[in-house]
Amino acid sequence: MSEILLEARDLARHYRLPRTSLFHPSPVVRAVDGVSFELLRGRSFGIVGESGCGKSTLARLVMALEPPSAGSVRLLGCDLTRLPAGELRRLRSQFQMVFQDPFGSLDPRHTIGRAVGEPLSLLGDADGAARAERVAEALAAVGLSPADRAKYPHEFSGGQRQRIAIARALITRPALIVADEPVSALDVSVRAQVLNLMQDLQDRNGLTYLFISHDLAVVEYVCDEVAVMYLGRIVERGPTQAVFRRPAHPYSRALLDAVPRPEPGRRRRRRQLAGQVGSATERPAGCAFAPRCPLAEPRCRTQAPALRPLDEGRFAACHFAEAMLAG
Amino acid sequence: MSLLEVNALRVRLRGPDGPVEAVRGVSFSLDRGQTMGLVGESGCGKSMTALALLGLLPEGGLLHGSVRFEGRELTQLSDRELCRLRGNRIAMVFQEPMTALNPLHSIGRQIAEPLCLHRGLSSEAARGVAGELLHRVGMPDARARLDAYPHQLSGGQRQRALIAMALACEPDLLIADEPTTALDVTIQAQILELIVDLVHERGMALILISHDLGVIAETVERVAVMYAGRIVEMGPVATVFGRLAHPYSRGLFAAIPRIGGGRSGGGRGRLAAIPGRVPDLAALPTGCAFADRCGHAQPVCRLAEPPPLAVGPEHWAACGRLDAVLASDG
Ligand SMILES: Nc1ncnc2c1ncn2[C@@H]1O[C@H](COP(=O)(O)OP(=O)(O)O)[C@@H](O)[C@H]1O
Ligand SMILES: Nc1ncnc2c1ncn2[C@@H]1O[C@H](COP(=O)(O)OP(=O)(O)O)[C@@H](O)[C@H]1O
Ligand SMILES: [Mg+2]
Numbered sequence: 102m103s104e105i106l107l108e109a110r111d112l113a114r115h116y117r118l119p120r121t122s123l124f125h126p127s128p129v130v131r132a133v134d135g136v137s138f139e140l141l142r143g144r145s146f147g148i149v150g151e152s153g154c155g156k157s158t159l160a161r162l163v164m165a166l167e168p169p170s171a172g173s174v175r176l177l178g179c180d181l182t183r184l185p186a187g188e189l190r191r192l193r194s195q196f197q198m199v200f201q202d203p204f205g206s207l208d209p210r211h212t213i214g215r216a217v218g219e220p221l222s223l224l225g226d227a228d229g230a231a232r233a234e235r236v237a238e239a240l241a242a243v244g245l246s247p248a249d250r251a252k253y254p255h256e257f258s259g260g261q262r263q264r265i266a267i268a269r270a271l272i273t274r275p276a277l278i279v280a281d282e283p284v285s286a287l288d289v290s291v292r293a294q295v296l297n298l299m300q301d302l303q304d305r306n307g308l309t310y311l312f313i314s315h316d317l318a319v320v321e322y323v324c325d326e327v328a329v330m331y332l333g334r335i336v337e338r339g340p341t342q343a344v345f346r347r348p349a350h351p352y353s354r355a356l357l358d359a360v361p362r363p364e365p366g367r368r369r370r371r372r373q374l375a376g377q378v379g380s381a382t383e384r385p386a387g388c389a390f391a392p393r394c395p396l397a398e399p400r401c402r403t404q405a406p407a408l409r410p411l412d413e414g415r416f417a418a419c420h421f422a423e424a425m426l427a428g
Numbered sequence: 429m430s431l432l433e434v435n436a437l438r439v440r441l442r443g444p445d446g447p448v449e450a451v452r453g454v455s456f457s458l459d460r461g462q463t464m465g466l467v468g469e470s471g472c473g474k475s476m477t478a479l480a481l482l483g484l485l486p487e488g489g490l491l492h493g494s495v496r497f498e499g500r501e502l503t504q505l506s507d508r509e510l511c512r513l514r515g516n517r518i519a520m521v522f523q524e525p526m527t528a529l530n531p532l533h534s535i536g537r538q539i540a541e542p543l544c545l546h547r548g549l550s551s552e553a554a555r556g557v558a559g560e561l562l563h564r565v566g567m568p569d570a571r572a573r574l575d576a577y578p579h580q581l582s583g584g585q586r587q588r589a590l591i592a593m594a595l596a597c598e599p600d601l602l603i604a605d606e607p608t609t610a611l612d613v614t615i616q617a618q619i620l621e622l623i624v625d626l627v628h629e630r631g632m633a634l635i636l637i638s639h640d641l642g643v644i645a646e647t648v649e650r651v652a653v654m655y656a657g658r659i660v661e662m663g664p665v666a667t668v669f670g671r672l673a674h675p676y677s678r679g680l681f682a683a684i685p686r687i688g689g690g691r692s693g694g695g696r697g698r699l700a701a702i703p704g705r706v707p708d709l710a711a712l713p714t715g716c717a718f719a720d721r722c723g724h725a726q727p728v729c730r731l732a733e734p735p736p737l738a739v740g741p742e743h744w745a746a747c748g749r750l751d752a753v754l755a756s757d758g
């Protein structure tokens with residue numbers, strides 16, 4: 102069993118929205134609502150779910166970019182949510198982030214060398230010469246040439262820009278990279294190149310990934326473990342193969358069923374999930390998925406199922422999880 | 429005579445560094461009730477092909493070749509005649525419904541407008557039909573939503589509204605350009621199902637554009653794979669996905685991870701990425717545009733653009749090394 106690198110406990114993040122009526126309290130979005138998981142060193146942990154389920158908010162909490170409403174994030178034994186600012190800044194070298202949009206995350210006026218070296222400058226680490234060396238090393242690690250450091254973002258394709266973003270995350274030699282939809286904006290052939298690169302870097306440097314994606318096939322390919330989120334909560338979690346082969350939660354199954362697959366002779370017409378995600382402001386008393394769930398019974402609308410352990414290191418929050426696994 | 433016959437369609441656009449050959453000799457035909465998919469990576473010319481069919485090229489764009497709709501040559505029509513055709517006989521649904529919808533008007537008004545314009549309905553009658561259409565496209569609370577503005581709807585609901593708008597005048601041809609790319613998979617499944625049902629119900633023809641091989645495989649009958657402005661492989665989906673012939677189609681297919689595929693090679697496998705990158709359309713090499721990235725390429729591939737060669741019934745690929753590629757399957 103590998104070492105636990107990061108532990109998130111009962112994380113919650115609630116946003117208060119502007120009041121819509123004088124006579125009602127202002128609504129609260131429960132973007133993340135009691136989420137716990139562990140990241141093992143050298144492994145990849147995936148988070149999937151429809152847009153708005155809280156994936157990016159969770160990433161920001163793990164990155165200590167905003168404070169949680171409740172809960173804790175412990176990295177290497179330190180609670181990031183309680184660390185004094187100075188110590189948090191120093192610890193930041195250990196966890197870095199890669200975003201979806203390789204265009205938006207690079208300043209068009211700065212050279213690639215400056216962009217990639219920026220995290221080191223922020224840390225106040227490394228002087229000029231040492232920094233230049235680290236930049237060259239990071240660029241080489243993602244397959245770019247040292248000459249690229251003098252170029253500007255517009256001179257690179259989308260896939261190359263994502264490599265630059267990864268180089269920037271790598272430069273502090275972090276233990277953890279939080280990647281929020283890192284390949285979603287890339288074309289198929291380029292996406293494969295970037296995924297291979299991420300895998301090579303993990304093999305070489307023992308990196309840990311928290312990998313967020315709405316693309317289940319990519320997550321299956323990258324991640325050892327996966328958590329399926331629905332309206333701010335984890336509804337199922339476990340080894341990716343187990344969850345994707347035999348989902349224990351009806352929502353996981355619905356998500357998997359909805360993915361179109363390029364197989365000869367496969368036609369549509371299958372179980373379809375009706376409706377759309379409910380609102381994170383009005384969480385019903387019972388299971389949040391009940392209004393869309395094909396298995397829902399009256400008790401699902403009154404008793405919220407807890408996330409509980411099943412077989413194979415898997416957890417699911419459904420009254421019918423055993424029946425799902427048996428059927 | 430087919431509903432739509434496209435012959436040697438070429439589109440040249442003004443790029444920042446000179447002319448860009450966005451579409452380079454695309455031919456196909458489509459009948460009522462038939463569905464066809466255009467698939468390929470971004471920049472390969474899918475949207476320009478669709479826009480050219482509608483006479484909607486960007487400023488300075490030049491079109492060559494022929495587009496016949498019910499035998500009428502569309503490239504010769506005046507803007508006025510084209511305008512009458514669009515939204516009436518040929519309708520289009522785009523990826524980003526927010527840009528296609530007017531934020532200042534209720535969706536009911538936007539669906540009703542073409543009904544008044546093209547079919548001469550009174551505004552009251554048009555509103556009734558709009559309500560029915562919204563109901564048909566699965567909008568929850570359809571009639572109440574007639575007065576909703578686009579920003580009050582979710583992404584999936586906006587796409588439903590846009591489809592309702594496209595259907596308003598009962599077009600013969602529906603062109604859907606990445607209609608579900610911005611949506612979640614569960615909503616995507618609902619929208620694709622809806623489009624397919626409507627196409628069958630009304631006997632329309634459908635051109636579905638997508639970068640997603642899975643979407644194409646599950647939604648249409650025939651597929652055309654595009655690369656650098658050309659169709660490089662075409663045929664019935666089951667046949668094509670059963671036996672991919674062009675090295676680019678094969679490369680695309682091999683580069684996608686698959687659910688149930690696991691990590692190839694017991695945990696630490698690699699995806700088969702296509703080496704290199706898409707060529708610059710402003711400076712294309714002679715010969716096959718894929719040659720520089722192709723494992724099968726020989727000097728002959730760089731001499732001339734390869735013609736389409738038969739792979740099987742109704743299935744062809746434009747590859748000068750087709751025999752060798754197919755033989756490499758063993
Ligand atoms: N700063 C914020 N203020 C108010 N609501 C927010 C804020 N950030 C996110 N949300 C809401 O929280 C929910 C989760 O959003 P997000 O974490 O971005 O989801 P995902 O990344 O899974 O699409 C959504 O309902 C979103 O509208
Ligand atoms: N307005 C424009 N002016 C010049 N070139 C354009 C314009 N729009 C698109 N292009 C170019 O035309 C080619 C085809 O684009 P497009 O049809 O939009 O591709 P796809 O829809 O397959 O992603 C691309 O290489 C693109 O850069
Ligand atoms: Mg997000």
Ligand SMILES: [Mg+2]
Binds near residue numbers: 605
């Ligand atoms: Mg396009």
